[in-house]
Amino acid sequence: MKKVSFFRTGSSGLLSWLSFRRSTARYFLIVLLLLALPLQAEVAFQDLLKLPAENWLSYSGDLTARRHSLLKQINTANAGNLVPQWVYHVKESKRLQGTPLVVDGVMYVSHTNEVYALDARTGREIWHYRHAQAKRHDGNRGVAVLGERVFFVSSDAHLLALHSKTGALLWDKEYGGHEQNSQISATLAPLAINGKVIVGVTGGDCGIRGFVDAYDAITGKQLWRFYTIPGPGEPGYETWGGHPVGISGGGTWMTGTYDASQNLLFWTVGNPGPDFYGESRPGDNLYSDSVVALDADTGKLKWHYQFTPHDTHDWDAQEFPVLIDATFQGKPRKLLVQANRNGFFYVLDRTDGKVLLAKPFVKKMTWARGILPNGRPDVIPDMDPTPAGRVACPGIKGASNWFSPSYNPETGLFYVITIEQCDIYTTSARPYKKGECYDGTGAEAIPAEPGQFFLRAIDIQTGDIRWEIPMVVKDTMDPWPGTVSTAGGLVFFGDNEGYLSAADARTGKVLWHFNTGQLITASPMTYSVNGKQYVALASATDVFCFGLFEPMRPEATLKEHYEGGGTKQGN
Amino acid sequence: MIALPGAYLTMQINWIVFGLLIPLLMVPAIGQDKPPEKKIANPFDKDKAAVETGRVQFNSGCAVCHGPTGQGGRGSRLADIERVRKMPDARMFEIIKEGVVGTQMPPSPLTDNEIWQLISFVRSLNLSAVEQDVPGDVAAGETQFFTQGQCSGCHMINGRGGLLGPDLSNIGARRSVDKLRKSIENPDALIEPGYSSVEAVTLDGRRILGAAKNNSNYSIQIMDAQGKFHFLLKRELKSLTHHKNSLMPAPSLSENQKQNLLAFLSRRSLETAAERDRRIEHGKEIEP
Numbered sequence: 001m002k003k004v005s006f007f008r009t010g011s012s013g014l015l016s017w018l019s020f021r022r023s024t025a026r027y028f029l030i031v032l033l034l035l036a037l038p039l040q041a042e043v044a045f046q047d048l049l050k051l052p053a054e055n056w057l058s059y060s061g062d063l064t065a066r067r068h069s070l071l072k073q074i075n076t077a078n079a080g081n082l083v084p085q086w087v088y089h090v091k092e093s094k095r096l097q098g099t100p101l102v103v104d105g106v107m108y109v110s111h112t113n114e115v116y117a118l119d120a121r122t123g124r125e126i127w128h129y130r131h132a133q134a135k136r137h138d139g140n141r142g143v144a145v146l147g148e149r150v151f152f153v154s155s156d157a158h159l160l161a162l163h164s165k166t167g168a169l170l171w172d173k174e175y176g177g178h179e180q181n182s183q184i185s186a187t188l189a190p191l192a193i194n195g196k197v198i199v200g201v202t203g204g205d206c207g208i209r210g211f212v213d214a215y216d217a218i219t220g221k222q223l224w225r226f227y228t229i230p231g232p233g234e235p236g237y238e239t240w241g242g243h244p245v246g247i248s249g250g251g252t253w254m255t256g257t258y259d260a261s262q263n264l265l266f267w268t269v270g271n272p273g274p275d276f277y278g279e280s281r282p283g284d285n286l287y288s289d290s291v292v293a294l295d296a297d298t299g300k301l302k303w304h305y306q307f308t309p310h311d312t313h314d315w316d317a318q319e320f321p322v323l324i325d326a327t328f329q330g331k332p333r334k335l336l337v338q339a340n341r342n343g344f345f346y347v348l349d350r351t352d353g354k355v356l357l358a359k360p361f362v363k364k365m366t367w368a369r370g371i372l373p374n375g376r377p378d379v380i381p382d383m384d385p386t387p388a389g390r391v392a393c394p395g396i397k398g399a400s401n402w403f404s405p406s407y408n409p410e411t412g413l414f415y416v417i418t419i420e421q422c423d424i425y426t427t428s429a430r431p432y433k434k435g436e437c438y439d440g441t442g443a444e445a446i447p448a449e450p451g452q453f454f455l456r457a458i459d460i461q462t463g464d465i466r467w468e469i470p471m472v473v474k475d476t477m478d479p480w481p482g483t484v485s486t487a488g489g490l491v492f493f494g495d496n497e498g499y500l501s502a503a504d505a506r507t508g509k510v511l512w513h514f515n516t517g518q519l520i521t522a523s524p525m526t527y528s529v530n531g532k533q534y535v536a537l538a539s540a541t542d543v544f545c546f547g548l549f550e551p552m553r554p555e556a557t558l559k560e561h562y563e564g565g566g567t568k569q570g571n
Numbered sequence: 572m573i574a575l576p577g578a579y580l581t582m583q584i585n586w587i588v589f590g591l592l593i594p595l596l597m598v599p600a601i602g603q604d605k606p607p608e609k610k611i612a613n614p615f616d617k618d619k620a621a622v623e624t625g626r627v628q629f630n631s632g633c634a635v636c637h638g639p640t641g642q643g644g645r646g647s648r649l650a651d652i653e654r655v656r657k658m659p660d661a662r663m664f665e666i667i668k669e670g671v672v673g674t675q676m677p678p679s680p681l682t683d684n685e686i687w688q689l690i691s692f693v694r695s696l697n698l699s700a701v702e703q704d705v706p707g708d709v710a711a712g713e714t715q716f717f718t719q720g721q722c723s724g725c726h727m728i729n730g731r732g733g734l735l736g737p738d739l740s741n742i743g744a745r746r747s748v749d750k751l752r753k754s755i756e757n758p759d760a761l762i763e764p765g766y767s768s769v770e771a772v773t774l775d776g777r778r779i780l781g782a783a784k785n786n787s788n789y790s791i792q793i794m795d796a797q798g799k800f801h802f803l804l805k806r807e808l809k810s811l812t813h814h815k816n817s818l819m820p821a822p823s824l825s826e827n828q829k830q831n832l833l834a835f836l837s838r839r840s841l842e843t844a845a846e847r848d849r850r851i852e853h854g855k856e857i858e859p
Contacts, residue, residue, distance in 0.1 A: 168738035
């Protein structure tokens with residue numbers, strides 16, 4: 001049989017080039033091939049900064065987390081014609097929580113300790129990488145891409161770099177310290193910026209010291225670390241009353257955002273530990289429940305803002321810190337907008353962290369009367385948990401949580417899944433025990449008062465709710481439904497009943513819905529291939545893909561020729 | 572009008588498949604959340620006498636379906652296969668002891684010790700290269716791989732090398748020495764899924780040559796020599812030829828060079844021996 005000699009020369013990588021350097025003819029060919037390589041699906045840093053259109057290159061579409069796509073083939077006039085295009089079942093998955101990325105027709109989907117590359121048009125698998133040696137099996141929220149690399153974290157807090165074409169493992173960097181503390185894990189989608197990959201850790205309920213880390217995207221070398229819990233001698237240490245630094249929490253379990261104009265990262269920090277018992281940690285407990293603005297080159301803190309000082313309700317600040325440039329209060333400003341778990345909608349000036357606006361976006365709110373001009377909450381006394389249990393609102397799930405909000409610059413509206421709920425919070429002094437969680441008891445639902453989910457559209461200028469879509473069924477299991485906004489004037493959102501729906505972004509009128517038959521546990525995204533727009537959701541156990549209905553043409557007759565073994569007639 | 576019912580049917584089939592999977596998913600899920608406190612491991616492990624006793628047991632009760640060397644017949648294949656290699660001891664014991672409901676695999680009448688000896692034998696059929704003592708000069712094999720052998724033109728190990736052939740960073744844990752040797756001597760004997768050679772001609776006359784990453788009735792996904800993906804619908808093609816041979820040429824190596832290369836490749840594993848043992852003793856069953 002004739003072999004295809006073309007392949008034998010090798011094709012890529014400096015090593016292959018070096019290995020063939022003695023042969024002039026091959027040298028020439030390899031140089032030609034190498035010149036051709038940058039044309040392939042390389043993701044440049046500049047690409048990551050653009051609002052998403054054909055490609056969806058980071059967890060939130062771009063590094064600002066506005067989650068607004070420029071695609072408008074699917075729009076308010078035709079959204080009703082959306083139909084399923086394909087479904088990809090992720091083996092063994094139960095609660096997929098990631099957002100798929102799409103690079104030039106290739107979709108990357110993550111699950112616990114594994115990544116899949118799919119043909120984004122057909123849902124057929126290209127490669128699959130499994131990190132079988134991982135020592136934990138937590139959920140995973142997705143991958144990052146830069147150059148020809150795909151980055152993701154394993155559950156035992158390794159940062160892994162895979163080749164985007166083959167899924168080959170390029171490097172494996174243990175970063176979390178899981179061997180020293182088995183409660184340290186990782187679940188976030190890394191954030192890739194200029195030559196760097198930024199990650200955080202999960203485990204703030206279980207006695208860890210949170211941090212944000214930066215690694216060189218090429219070598220995996222650590223560049224800097226920022227601890228979210230200050231050590232002795234550092235500013236903020238005095239806000240803990242001497243509580244041991246190493247077990248104070250401050251997890252960094254969600255992806256941050258990045259402002260290229262200031263070269264600043266905005267990373268959100270989780271609850272202080274123990275979650276529900278505050279007496280052992282008198283003070284504000286910096287930088288728990290805060291957003292920290294970090295210099296992307298050094299990891300140095302530029303400013304911070306703490307949403308919930310001395311939290312005793314597990315109100316992690318992990319909701320997305322969305323970066324919006326807009327005229328605000330009569331002045332063009334760089335804003336950071338967040339609908340926090342504690343029930344307040346915040347607009348900050350992201351150059352200095354000053355609060356410009358803070359207003360409740362839930363009615364069920366019992367812990368603070370408002371936010372004072374100095375940015376501190378006007379706290380209502382005696383709302384901390386008690387040994388017998390005390391009702392407080394929002395509930396433990398928060399007024400919102402990690403699932404994605406979105407922002408449409410044309411409507412000026414911020415779309416966020418909101419939960420109106422109160423819970424009973426209980427506390428007890430609990431000594432830290434290595435290997436166990438450090439929670440100081442917990443919270444539970446009030447039996448006769450289930451929470452209710454809403455999609456709310458908040459005017460960022462005023463914090464007013466312009467429209468809302470209530471979800472009629474209360475008291476469902478734990479859904480985590482998010483949103484995506486498009487230039488087609490749509491907002492796609494999941495609900496607590498398993499539906500993926502599309503609403504008119506201006507009016508909140510629902511134009512399309514699809515029953516996935518299972519819980520929605522993630523946020524949708526959109527992309528296009530060969531001029532056709534798709535909407536995808538990796539949720540529960542499957543990746544679902546939708547597009548506008550087109551009548552299917554009969555399959556053409558294709559003769560497939562098998563060397564040495566007959567032909568297969570296409571149907 | 573034509574697409575709609577078809578699409579919905581696909582969805583329904585998916586739900587049915589999902590429904591069938593639920594019971595299967597339960598078992599690993601329990602193991603995953605709470606690893607068993609007590610370690611369940613084969614007391615005979617790799618003991619040579621146990622392997623031989625197990626071989627006798629295997630021939631008298633198992634070979635009828637699984638084949639005397641475990642290559643599979645009426646029953647599933649048990650030799651040199653990832654599924655069995657990665658199966659924890661406890662799971663293998665359970666399958667032999669209880670049988671498999673809904674199949675012809677009956678519960679075994681053997682004593683517990685006899686079952687463990689049988690497991691020692693089945694394990695011996697699945698020794699991966701990294702678990703075997705492979706002679707040869709590893710450093711010379713590495714040099715061979717990355718320079719004069721030209722292997723890294725197409726194969727990658729720990730981020731170094733090309734894309735056209737399978738990544739070999741973990742090949743020592745995935746293949747037996749025999750299979751590795753066979754792949755070097757005769758690359759056409761065993762072509763890894765996703766790396767077979769195809770040539771497609773599109774309706775507009777473009778000729779695309781590369782490795783078929785995936786192939787189905789309605790689409791094919793090809794990576795060409797430049798590492799570029801071509802995701803094609805079958806309806807867009809004029810012709811499609813599946814080449815019989817591997818893209819890899821048979822290297823001309825001396826016996827000594829071959830042995831060195833084998834020694835190097837046999838030691839490529841992403842999992843340490845301790846990690847492997849822990850998985851076999853406690854761990855979750857992992858599909859390849």
